[in-house]
Amino acid sequence: TSLAPRLPPSSSTLFEAKKKKNLTFEAIAQQVGRDEVAVAALFYGQAMASPEDIQKLSQMLDIPVDQLESELSGYPDRGRCLDMPPKDPTVYRLFEIVQNYGYAYKAVLNEKFGDGIMSAISFSTKIEKETDEKGDWAKITLRGKWLPYTRF
Amino acid sequence: TSLAPRLPPSSSTLFEAKKKKNLTFEAIAQQVGRDEVAVAALFYGQAMASPEDIQKLSQMLDIPVDQLESELSGYPDRGRCLDMPPKDPTVYRLFEIVQNYGYAYKAVLNEKFGDGIMSAISFSTKIEKETDEKGDWAKITLRGKWLPYTRF
Amino acid sequence: TSLAPRLPPSSSTLFEAKKKKNLTFEAIAQQVGRDEVAVAALFYGQAMASPEDIQKLSQMLDIPVDQLESELSGYPDRGRCLDMPPKDPTVYRLFEIVQNYGYAYKAVLNEKFGDGIMSAISFSTKIEKETDEKGDWAKITLRGKWLPYTRF
Amino acid sequence: TSLAPRLPPSSSTLFEAKKKKNLTFEAIAQQVGRDEVAVAALFYGQAMASPEDIQKLSQMLDIPVDQLESELSGYPDRGRCLDMPPKDPTVYRLFEIVQNYGYAYKAVLNEKFGDGIMSAISFSTKIEKETDEKGDWAKITLRGKWLPYTRF
Amino acid sequence: TSLAPRLPPSSSTLFEAKKKKNLTFEAIAQQVGRDEVAVAALFYGQAMASPEDIQKLSQMLDIPVDQLESELSGYPDRGRCLDMPPKDPTVYRLFEIVQNYGYAYKAVLNEKFGDGIMSAISFSTKIEKETDEKGDWAKITLRGKWLPYTRF
């Protein structure tokens, strides 16, 4: 089904204002002092906005601060905007990478770090664009705290 | 169900030899001239071995080259070793990152590159370990060719 | 569930105008300079419209260019209009072809091209009608760039 | 799960003989007088072998004709070798094409032919390789009889 | 979920008019010159109406012909009104018959006709009522063209 009904009301407020102001995530991110992916996640209701974020978004996007505070209050109910497996090819490719390399990642992580996980919470991520003679390359970095299993 | 029945016969040959020889993926990767994740993927039947890879693996792991050639012949039937959603927490965290940030990634990728996908085929990946005062951090890099949709 | 709620607002705008103008995809495709399947995909929100496409569609279909620009802005969220397995028999037959011949296609593709995939992005497709004494035949052509797996 | 347990016993007989004889599907197809995809489908238990096919396969592949007759007797139980959605990227791309363009295909087919389906039974398919300055292209053709819905 | 949202707008138009006119499918079928099951399928958006059908339905059911033409225009998106497995016991029993006797049907069909399918497109069906001392019996007849697999 369409994406819209899965999103919180803040999403349409933010996306419409961004479109009207003709702003990129890059520009917003720079202003807010967060990464582009974090800002996009915030737009999709997948990340939390601090009071300062709300202030800055309100200013840049010309949205009354009261409305934004009210719509962005509460803790995000994460994961709601995507059904797995993803149908959109751009998102599917990321899913496919986990499906194909999942156990290879686990094997190398265990070898390098021991028994544990790479946190997806104490975590940051970013996208970079690289260009060479063969064309453009997207580089996505995932960086998370290593959490060893507690022995009990 | 258990992982074992999903793997091709080459997997147990390779894993057993690696264990007997007490070798790390890092050491094998250096010898073979490939990345650790690629080598682990090869062990799980998720990547293809070149004739040179087979030669080197045969030597390092003391596996008859004929056996390895026979077991690694044919094109990998990728994706077979992982059922989604992953149950193992280490692999699940990667799945969760796609689930939570999937549309944010798409939005930023589209903004930076236009309409298309980051290839998971013309693609490489690696894992790095970083340590600071807060502890260890895993850094996973995904790097893929940007493919714009063909207009037709 | 019904198709309508899965489609973006642009879909009803376009389909209604097409019906009112009594135009075929063939006619629209000729005017826009794209293939019929691409135009139909665009109507279902599965392909992106260039600024020129929007201009031409606006003219042919008598839709204000502003409305069309607004409704077709943003990158398509592909795959949203079809739940798999397809229930409609016309679409199911295509699914069945993949289900029945999937591994045969892979085997022949690997034999002819090596380890890789036929791109569905750097890709075009068309439908032709052929008639002989036995009746009508539909011929669907899929043509995609061959992408070899990167060795890493 | 692994592909092997889904295949009929004839599959391992045929694949092993093909490997030992070092024959391509192309060569076998030429000899048998069928298309490469059909021959590969036959290897995967997805197509039926005629008595002549069995004779020729027996000769080319040095398999006793009795064994082949016995293993290939009975009607194929089609569709058994692939779980949908496909996990292997090469097969997934074909699935994705149906998912993304399914309704576009239906719309154009209906426009060109009326209410009905393209048969997947009264059907043939082939793969061609094309090369230009941009690289290699795979071209897959699907050709099926158009079946109009009976009015009753 | 309820049936209503899965049906096209024509369904409520037709069902409401049928109820108001207090007509049976039998009576409508006789007038339209089609089978009762076909007429019911048309009401559920599962079969296509010819221009003559629309004329006759418009007259019998007192629906403006323009409205009916508009609502019934376009090709049916079949299969949308039923989620499988069916929950309603009347429909489930038919599903159960396929589940229990599916391979028995295939075995007998193959024995009688060879390798192929009974078409569900070049197809008609009807329901008859029979009464004997034991009570009432429903007899459903499925009649489809036999389509042999094309050798290619």
Next chain:
Amino acid sequence: TSLAPRLPPSSSTLFEAKKKKNLTFEAIAQQVGRDEVAVAALFYGQAMASPEDIQKLSQMLDIPVDQLESELSGYPDRGRCLDMPPKDPTVYRLFEIVQNYGYAYKAVLNEKFGDGIMSAISFSTKIEKETDEKGDWAKITLRGKWLPYTRF
């Protein structure tokens, strides 16, 4: 997955004997005094054999009566040989008929019989072959007792 592991041991006994004796379901059915579909269902473990059936099958198929009695003892665990939706095209077409016409059947059955179901237990079915100038037609008849809902 393959059909074989879903079948009771009696299935391979019966199918192998049938093949060796080169008998059709038609011939067996005539001898046993049951319908071909019932006999095929019995082969697939989907119908129960009476002591007389066992006697006759033992004779015709040259299977020791003790073995057959032992393998066919116990009540069938029906439905086990088919996963829904069916993947084999021959069986899928029957599933599709239920999917497409399910509610139309229910509507006509209710109109003709009231609130109830057509029994799939107090039920018989048969397949007939008809040939006309257009080719061969398969006719499947389903006949079940009408069971009205008890008022309580």
Next chain:
Amino acid sequence: TSLAPRLPPSSSTLFEAKKKKNLTFEAIAQQVGRDEVAVAALFYGQAMASPEDIQKLSQMLDIPVDQLESELSGYPDRGRCLDMPPKDPTVYRLFEIVQNYGYAYKAVLNEKFGDGIMSAISFSTKIEKETDEKGDWAKITLRGKWLPYTRF
């Protein structure tokens, strides 16, 4: 998802009137001359109302008979109000009983009655409350006609 959208319009009419009138299913059942479970099923759109039921419900619940006749006309589309497995613990326990004892029930039923089923159509059910020193006990009785499989 919430229960409400799965229910027919009659459900809210009936439940609201019951609440306003402060009536129990027991009281309504006594008046209508049906069992409490049947009346509750009728409220959820899972059982059919006879003309007399409608008369009595209309009187007891102060609902215009026309409205009730219109909303309860048509045959129930059973099973629509519950997704399986049930999430509500009260309903889940019943599901669990079938899951845990399903084959034990079948084994004992077959032993006592032969090859067949207990009808869920020619069927009635009731709930009784029993109290002893250990507390309250719910007793649910399911009573259905035994239907032997037809030999054909």
Next chain:
Amino acid sequence: TSLAPRLPPSSSTLFEAKKKKNLTFEAIAQQVGRDEVAVAALFYGQAMASPEDIQKLSQMLDIPVDQLESELSGYPDRGRCLDMPPKDPTVYRLFEIVQNYGYAYKAVLNEKFGDGIMSAISFSTKIEKETDEKGDWAKITLRGKWLPYTRF
């Protein structure tokens, strides 16, 4: 898939002995002092055997007590022998009763007992056969302790 692989080793021991001794569940139940359904559940690995049960079963069925003790040791892993929804019609009818009447049961239970559940653990069940002029009737009784939700 077939039932056998889901059952613990004790199941085949018990069923084979029962068949050899030609004993009914009724006879075994009388001897063991438990209900027939409980005994059948024990055979399917769905109920626990007390030391006395093991003694009596060993005697009646001529199974060495050591073997039985060993095979029946440990706590049952309940629910393993049935996949939901059930495919066998005899078991499906019980599932259908829960699907159709689930919310009606809940509504009447809540009305009679308040907020809580009927326990499926502090629970017993039995099957009775009743015969009248219309034929045979199966009567299944479910009796469970009522557990009110704790207020906390």
Next chain:
Amino acid sequence: TSLAPRLPPSSSTLFEAKKKKNLTFEAIAQQVGRDEVAVAALFYGQAMASPEDIQKLSQMLDIPVDQLESELSGYPDRGRCLDMPPKDPTVYRLFEIVQNYGYAYKAVLNEKFGDGIMSAISFSTKIEKETDEKGDWAKITLRGKWLPYTRF
């Protein structure tokens, strides 16, 4: 899909009032005399409110008692607000604990208590916050009555 449509109308009434009054679950719980988790469950429609709860909530939250009585009347339809597996990481971690330790819990529970279950109905739960030099720790306690299986 978003959480909102799964919740009963009482949820938005309660959450909005809580936000307006700027009250914590802790404060409400203290006033109502229930645990914080129970109060939050009540807000999500997962627990029942006693008449006294309604009185106190009405006062604290300034909601007309009639409205609250009406919205909270009826027995909760539990489980409706969460689809499993949970997508939100905070909830997923609890699911993961059950997935990873489920059989270990069962083994230890059986060893300590015998054959039975820990009730989720005669049950209470609470969350505590603990802080030490390593940071904050959440402690969740689940406490349920042990119910042994009835021997029958």
Next chain:
Amino acid sequence: TSLAPRLPPSSSTLFEAKKKKNLTFEAIAQQVGRDEVAVAALFYGQAMASPEDIQKLSQMLDIPVDQLESELSGYPDRGRCLDMPPKDPTVYRLFEIVQNYGYAYKAVLNEKFGDGIMSAISFSTKIEKETDEKGDWAKITLRGKWLPYTRF
């Protein structure tokens, strides 16, 4: 399906030795210096054994240390022994607690700790038995580090 095929070879080694030695998890846990649940998890292949654990288990259970080292080498592939939703009632009740109280837990956790998760990795758990006049109570404690989402 049965639990056994999901477990690693170490599981049967450990469980059989435990049974032969007639040891409880409590006794083993005391000796090994870990919690009972952790030890049970280790038996099911859900937790990692340290070299000291292996030494102690080898001694207590009379298993050659080489065999245990070999079977317990490698990092656990967690989650493999349980399919969700759990079918066994003892495990299901824990699942139900998450299903019913999941969002209530999240709401209270967020209120007490802010935006983050309770770790299931930096985590311990235990089971206690409490007895009062009403009977036995199981108390399960879950204790995990609170991880706030990183702002990026």
